Amino acid sequence: MIPFLDLAPQYEAIGAEVEAAVVKTLRSCDYVLGDTVRRFEEGFAAYCGTKYAIAVNSGTSALHLALLAAEIGPGDEVITVPMTFVATVAAIVYAGATPVFVDVDPDTWTMDPSAVEAVITSRTKAILPVHLHGRLADMDALAGIARRHGLAVIEDAAQAQGAEAGGTRAGAFGNIGCFSFYPGKNLGACGEGGAVTTDDAALADAVRSLRDWGQNGKYNHVRHGFNYRMEAVQGAVLGVKLKYLDGWNTARRRIAQTYQDGLTDELVRPARIDAAHACHVYAIRAGDRDRIRRDLQDAGIATSMHYPKPVHLQPAYANLGYHKSQLPVSEALADETLSLPLFPELQPTQVQTVINAVNRVAVGAFADPV
Numbered sequence: 001m002i003p004f005l006d007l008a009p010q011y012e013a014i015g016a017e018v019e020a021a022v023v024k025t026l027r028s029c030d031y032v033l034g035d036t037v038r039r040f041e042e043g044f045a046a047y048c049g050t051k052y053a054i055a056v057n058s059g060t061s062a063l064h065l066a067l068l069a070a071e072i073g074p075g076d077e078v079i080t081v082p083m084t085f086v087a088t089v090a091a092i093v094y095a096g097a098t099p100v101f102v103d104v105d106p107d108t109w110t111m112d113p114s115a116v117e118a119v120i121t122s123r124t125k126a127i128l129p130v131h132l133h134g135r136l137a138d139m140d141a142l143a144g145i146a147r148r149h150g151l152a153v154i155e156d157a158a159q160a161q162g163a164e165a166g167g168t169r170a171g172a173f174g175n176i177g178c179f180s181f182y183p184g185k186n187l188g189a190c191g192e193g194g195a196v197t198t199d200d201a202a203l204a205d206a207v208r209s210l211r212d213w214g215q216n217g218k219y220n221h222v223r224h225g226f227n228y229r230m231e232a233v234q235g236a237v238l239g240v241k242l243k244y245l246d247g248w249n250t251a252r253r254r255i256a257q258t259y260q261d262g263l264t265d266e267l268v269r270p271a272r273i274d275a276a277h278a279c280h281v282y283a284i285r286a287g288d289r290d291r292i293r294r295d296l297q298d299a300g301i302a303t304s305m306h307y308p309k310p311v312h313l314q315p316a317y318a319n320l321g322y323h324k325s326q327l328p329v330s331e332a333l334a335d336e337t338l339s340l341p342l343f344p345e346l347q348p349t350q351v352q353t354v355i356n357a358v359n360r361v362a363v364g365a366f367a368d369p370v
Contacts, residue, residue: 267286
């Protein structure tokens with residue numbers, strides 16, 4: 001079986017270094033935040049090209065605190081997309097605001113800038129694009145819209161560590177960037193973790209306070225806050241892994257480009273693979289997606305789906321009032337996209353095996369019935 005994701009080879013390669021950093025942290029007896037986390041924050045801010053990075057306990061917490069730091073709350077609206085993991089939308093609801101959905105672009109699968117201005121109202125406070133699968137949204141266009149309307153831009157960069165365009169990396173385009181370090185991410189912890197990036201000192205101070213019970217100095221609680229602190233062990237792990245991230249992303253892009261070049265034209269492949277795509281996920285589109293997935297499973301190839309039901313059609317968010325066919329591109333992607341195995345250590349022979357199998361089953365799926 002060719003796995004969809006296998007973290008073991010990465011651990012085999014750098015496990016000794018990770019273990020040494022973790023043991024050092026354990027022996028320090030400084031287990032929450034502390035110098036280990038601070039060093040990772042400094043390194044990650046430098047990597048992203050921002051003045052500040054504030055480490056938290058998950059990507060969801062990063063989104064939640066970014067919204068609160070931007071003073072978004074009840075009565076406010078935040079424009080986002082339904083083709084994302086549910087955490088993007090949940091964080092808006094946690095802040096007390098209302099998610100407003102726009103569809104994604106049919107080529108890039110990220111927020112369609114041409115749809116944004118039509119849904120801006122007097123209550124709109126922010127645009128929250130998602131760098132889906134690791135591909136940057138059209139940040140130039142979205143930033144221009146935000147400037148014209150006086151809106152904040154909060155990037156959901158959970159899947160896009162290292163994606164870059166014009167010398168700017170994910171997390172440095174908007175007012176605030178939000179990252180997840182869930183283990184399967186391009187930069188993954190050995191557990192949960194997240195970070196907020198920004199160039200704004202006031203926003204950074206607010207997020208630091210909010211993650212630690214709203215404190216400004218010990219036992220001086222200046223705002224309602226949360227226990228969203230990063231544990232030092234995760235900071236140690238991420239500090240080791242950060243220096244390998246560019247190499248891993250290069251390997252991911254190489255594998256994705258091999259898929260691009262080798263897969264049949266019967267399938268819809270993602271738009272061009274370049275530095276603006278961190279290649280967290282490589283997904284194809286096929287009208288007979290579910291049959292292809294079953295056939296690949298039978299052939300010993302694991303796949304995944306990101307995401308089989310867009311958020312606006314999830315039962316938990318029915319109260320937002322959206323209905324089927326309202327956001328057709330997102331709905332089509334949910335029905336048709338299939339994510340192929342992709343991790344840096346995937347071997348060329350395995351990649352070719354996947355290509356051969358996908359091409360074989362895809363031709364069968366698209367063949368005219370007898």
